[in-house]
Amino acid sequence: MENKSVILIVEDEAGISNFIAAILKANDYKMIKAVTGKEAISMTASYSPDLILLDLGLPDIDGMEVLKTIREWSTIPVVVVSARGHEREKVEALDLGADDYITKPFGTAELLARIRTGIRHSPKNRSENALESTSLRIGELAIDYDKRLVTVGEKSVHLTPIEYKIIVLLSKNIGKVLTHDYIIKEVWGPYTNEIQALRVNMANIRRKIEENPAEPQYIVTQVGVGYRMVEELDV
Amino acid sequence: MVDFSDTRPNPDDILEDLFIKEQNKKGRLEIFFGYAAGVGKTYAMIDDAQEQLRCGVDVLVGYVEEHTRPETIQIMNGLPILAPKMVEYRKLQLKEFDLDAALERKPELILVDELAHTNAPGMRNKKRYQDIEELLNAGIDVFTTVNVQHLESLNDVVQKITHVGVKETIPDYVFNQADKIRLIDIEPDELLRRFESGKIYRPERTQKALDNFFTRENLRLLREIAMRKVANRISSDNQNEPRLSKKMANIRLMVCISASPSSARCIRWTDRTAEAFQAPWTAVYVEDMDSDAMTDGEKNRVRDHLALAERLGAEIVTLNGHDIATVIAEYAKLSGITNIVIGKSRNKKSLISYFKASLEEKLIAMLPSIEIHIIPGNPGIKKNALYQRRRLRISRNLFLSWQDSVKTLLIIVAATLISLMLQALNISDQNIIMVYILSVLIISRVTVGYLYGVLASCLTVLVFNYFFTVPYYTLHAIQEGYPITFVIMLLVALITSTLTVRIKTQARLAVEREHRTEVLYEINKKLLASRDFEETIGLINAYMVKIFGRSAIFYSQDPEDHDSDTFLQSELEDDAAFLKSESERAVAHWVFMNKKCAGAGTDTLMGAGAFYMPIIARSKVLGVIGLSCANGVLNQNNRLFLRMIASQVEMALERHYLSNEQRRILVESEKEKMRSNLLRGISHDLRTPLTGILGASSAILESGSIMDQETQETLINNIKEDSQWLIRMVENLLSVTRINEGPMNVTKTPEAAEEIVAEAISRIRKRFASRKITVKVPEVLLIVPMDGTLIEQVIINLLENAIKYSPEDSVIAVEVKKTGNEAVFEVSDQGNGITEQDFPYLFETYVPDGKRNADSSRGMGIGLSICRSIIKAHQGKIDAENKAQGGAVFRFTLPLQEM
Known part of the structure; x- marks a missing residue:
């Protein structure tokens, strides 16, 4: 236990922050709590936590503002806690540099999974294993970046350049939600609105790599927000 | 007992009055x-x-x-x-x-x-x-x-x-x-x-x-x-108060307006008399054949007189007809006029006036029961004007055209040929004269104006003289009776030609009037048939352009606060886009505020490029019509016609406003009903799990030490289940708030149907990991316009419902397909199906007491009704049926194209 990760919980509801604290403690994390946005900013500066769990509804300043301020000088992973139905808020937070989001109400397992992913992909950790991996494997799906080859099981999958671009983009950000706008900008370039094209390409990719496109295993949809490539398959 | 019911004003009316006044x-x-x-x-x-x-x-x-x-x-x-x-x-x-x-x-x-x-x-x-x-x-x-x-x-x-x-x-x-x-x-x-x-x-x-x-x-x-x-x-003032200024109905005054300057005096006299009697009065102007021939000065005077009468509070009527007396008499009889006021100036003392009955004499003869007031006019009206007018009238009917000349010549040649034939057959001269008279008659019928009739009559006399009088082929008339024959022929020809000209003019007037009535009738019919506001406004504009040949603009709301103008360009005019300019909008705004006509041709803001008229109903401006005056201002006739149309438009618009209002109230009360039903439904449902949570948690807190591990875990599990149920309920309720008022108020974005289904299923899987769910989506990507979150909620609700009513080990099938122009989503289970008694209330929020399935006390009754609301807001359909092989199918459709 020499290197416990420090998590900053920014939440004004005592009930929720209590139970999150209990879970984190039980799972060997160190945590600090902030109740207001200003407190959150100053604590981020002084403690430099490994991850921030940020509730968007704060008593003093808007959570978005907190996010913006932190992103001005820090790349600490931020997981936004938001209510269901506020898709626009989530997209906005992701576009402002949040790493992930979690929807209230959430279960223990979900919360821990997000925190794990967040910490694993934080720039700090990434620089440690600086050698970019040349391949990726999730379940049956394998991507070889050098050979530009995608296989499912033994079968190689033939993808169009755009489809390949999308799948690589998602795999490089594995576990992270990428918003529609972000993917479009990365694949097609700025100033385009190819949301329809993105959907069609995504449907094609799924038909090629998923067993049942209506029950995708590898790339899941976040309705109204974007897509995420899963890190580990659900059992 | 004294009955006050008639005299006492309705308190609601007074309140409304006060409200309007306050506004x-x-x-x-x-x-x-x-x-x-x-x-x-x-x-x-x-x-x-x-x-x-x-x-x-x-x-x-x-x-x-x-x-x-x-x-x-x-x-x-x-x-x-x-x-x-x-x-x-x-x-x-x-x-x-x-x-x-x-x-x-x-x-x-x-x-x-x-x-x-x-x-x-x-x-x-x-x-x-x-x-x-x-x-x-x-x-x-x-x-x-x-x-x-x-x-x-x-x-x-x-x-x-x-x-x-x-x-x-x-x-x-x-x-x-x-x-x-x-x-x-x-x-x-x-x-x-x-x-x-x-x-x-x-x-x-x-x-x-x-x-x-x-x-x-x-x-x-x-x-x-x-x-x-x-x-x-x-x-x-004293008299008015108790009777709310109802005008006396037993006296109705009518004043006849002409271009004569003395008309103004008649109008003022009538106004004073009407005021004294508290009687309504009408100003009548009769358009006859002379109206066309009036000088511009006279036309202006008539317009001024009509405007004066209008200012003084008269009802304005324009009539058409040849004989002024008959027209006035007919109108007076029809509209219950009791007093007629006419002006009379004694200046045309000519020979004809002895033989011609004057207007007042004719009126007295035709209307024995109506009083006629004669107001002496200013003597010394310029005789010139009369002559000028007559000259103008004649010159109007003197047209020269090649077509008519050729026609005249041809007819005369034909008549001469026939006459020569008759002469060859030894048929007497009288018949030849008849043939020529007939030819003159035909000529005046087929040509325009007097000229050809007169020319033809002279010509026929000459031709007759040349061909058929002894000595033949000269223009001498030797026989004794011939000059008389000539004179008679000439007279007959002249009279017939003037008569035909008059008949033609009258026919034209009648056609014009007929056309006007027809147009009014047509507008009325179309306006009545129009269903919505936009259609009505479109119709109004179309008719304005069609009737007046001017570009039209219609503001349904004050242009200062709203953008509500509908503009239609007339083909007969140059580009009239200036109607949409800022300055023209300001004029329309003025009209809205002041409830009066303004713009070109009026006293107010006359610099504007268009004439603006408000449509007023119950002291509220419902809209403003603007007609471009790029090709000259509207004349009195046009304005009168416009006013007639406006009254139709007013009725149509008011009808729309009222029905909109009614619909709004209906929707409002419907919504209110739905909300209160929902609240009633859920408050009971919410209380049950809350009681459970409270009970279980306090039990653990107070006596946790004496409880065994197993009991504690059961209680905690109960708390978890109840909270999960509450969360689902709250999510459903949140969905309802996403649907705003009215049917069109979900924000639709194109979504891939399979993604939505996948998300819904993955959420359900988290809760019910053991259930078997199969999914089938079409091979081709199906993009459906929808609010993704709401549709996901619908699928989740349907899946929960299916899970609840089917055995643990059975399979639940979800299928998406495309049929025609719709996307169909199906959720089917292998349970017992829906009972006959549940069917009618399946999608209802509120189930009458006793009819509710005991099992559904904690059920998704609300869930299904929310599904229906969501699908309805998407203009889709939702229904349920029992499958032949057992189990129930819930099916909803979403339209693929925006309607």
Whole structure:
């Protein structure tokens, strides 16, 4: 236990922050709590936590503002806690540099999974294993970046350049939600609105790599927000 | 018992009245009324204003005349004064009242001298009383002054007494509707003394005024008239109140209008009489054949007369017909007129007038039961005008065209050939004459105007003379009877040709009238059939363009706050996009605020490029019609027609407003009902799990130490389950709030159907990991416009429902397909299906007591009803049925294209 990760919980509801604290403690994390946005900013500066769990509804300043301020000088992973139905808020937070989001109400397992992913992909950790991996494997799906080859099981999958671009983009950000706008900008370039094209390409990719496109295993949809490539398959 | 039911006003009406009054609170108008200049009106007005100022009222002196006396200026001390607007007109600097500045400053009370003043050209309104009406409409109280000779209805009376014509007049309604009249009165002798001491006009003008106007005799008469006017007002005020100013129905006056200047007098006389009798009155103008031939001056005069009558409060009617007397008599009979007023001038004493019955004689003969009043007109009407008119009328009918000349020649040649044939057959001369007369008749029928008829008759006489009279082939007539034959032929030809011309004109008039009636009928029919507001407005514009050949614009809301204009370009005009410009919108805005016509051809904002008319129903402006005047202003006829159409439009628009209102109320109450049902439904449902959570948690807290591990875990599990249920319930309720009012209020974005289904299933899987769910989506990506979150909620609800009502180990199938123009989503289970008694209430929020399945006390009854609301908001359909092989299918469809 020499290197416990420090998590900053920014939440004004005592009930929720209590139970999150209990879970984190039980799972060997160190945590600090902030109740207001200003407190959150100053604590981020002084403690430099490994991850921030940020509730968007704060008593003093808007959570978005907190996010913006932190992103001005820090790349600490931020997981936004938001209510269901506020898709626009989530997209906005992701576009402002949040790493992930979690929807209230959430279960223990979900919360821990997000925190794990967040910490694993934080720039700090990434620089440690600086050698970019040349391949990726999730379940049956394998991507070889050098050979530009995608296989499912033994079968190689033939993808169009755009489809390949999308799948690589998602795999490089594995576990992270990428918003529609972000993917479009990365694949097609700025100033385009190819949301329809993105959907069609995504449907094609799924038909090629998923067993049942209506029950995708590898790339899941976040309705109204974007897509995420899963890190580990659900059992 | 006394029955008050008839006389007592309905309290609702009064409240509504008050409400309307409160909404557009008008300012009060107080008029300081005098019988001549110098009686001290302005002084009294300013004195009163000083008093108001002392009482704390926000007073502003808007405008006081230049020639104000020093004493008056002295007492103005301390009153804030509005700077006059300087207007240059013909190199003269004129001071005018600055209306816009006053409206902007918005005092409580404003003083504006000289109500009857005519504004300099280029000002917004032609007359000052219009400025004052705007001030009143803006809720500002106004003090103003006026002299008796400026009242429209008394104008001619005063003129007769003083022999001085007064051009600046105000309509009587301004005077009658004033909230307060203050009569400022001094003895005529005193006034004359003031005059002589030069207190009123400067000395050089004083002498002139004394000679012409200010004689003791004149002043005495004017004073009497002024006092009587005020006294009349008081007595009519007293009479009016209890009866709510219902006009007496047993007397109806009608005045006949012509281009003659004496018509104005008839109109004023009728107005005074109507006022005295409290009777309604109508001004009638008959368009006959001469109307076409009128000079521009005459046309303008007719328009002025009609405008005058309208200002004085008459109903305006234009009739068509050849014989004025018959038309008037018919109209009078039909509309229950009891008194007819006509003007008569004794100037055309000619031979014909002895044989021709005059208008009044004809009317008396035709209408024995109606009283006829004859008002003598000014003698000395220019005879020239009559001649001019006759000349014009004749020249109008003298057309020369190649077509008609050829026709005439051909017919005469044909007649001659026939006659030659007849002669060869030895048939007598009389028949030949008949043939020629027939030819003249035909010629006047097929050609335009008199000319060819007359020419043909002369020509036929010559031809007849040449071919058929002895000696043949010369133009000599030897036989004795021939000159008589010629004369008769000529006369017959002339009479027939004039007759046919007249018939043709009448036929044209009749066709025009017919067309008008037809158009009105058509508009009425179409407007009645139109379903929504947009359609109605489209129709109105289309008809405006079709009928008047002008581009039209329609504002359904005040252009200052809303963008509600509908514009239609006419093909007959150049680009009329100027109608949408800022300045034109300002005119439309003015019309909205002041509920009056404005723009080109009116007294207000005449610089505008279009004529604007408000559509008013129940003192509310429902819309403003604008007609481009790029090709000239609308004439009286057009305006009348426009007004007729406007009344139809008004009814149609009001109908729409009312039905919209009703629909809104219905929707509102429906929504209210739904909400309260929902609340009633859920408050019970919420209480159950909350009780469970509270009970379980307090049990653990209070006696956790004496409980065994297993019991504690059961209780904690219960808490978890109950909370999960609560969360689902809250998510459902949140979905409902996403659907706003009305059917069109979900924000649809194109979503891939399979993604939505996948998300819903993955959420369900998390909760019910053990259940088997199969999914089938089409091979081709199906993009459906929807609110993804809401549709996901629907699928989740349907899946939960299926899970609940089917055995643990059975399979639940989800399928998406495309049929025609719809996406179909199906959720089917292998349970027991839906019972017969549940079917009717499946998607209802509120289930009547006792009919509710006992099992569903915690069920998704609300869930299904929310599904229905969501699908309905997407313009889709949802239904359920039992499968033949067992189990239930819930199916909903979403339209693929936006409707």
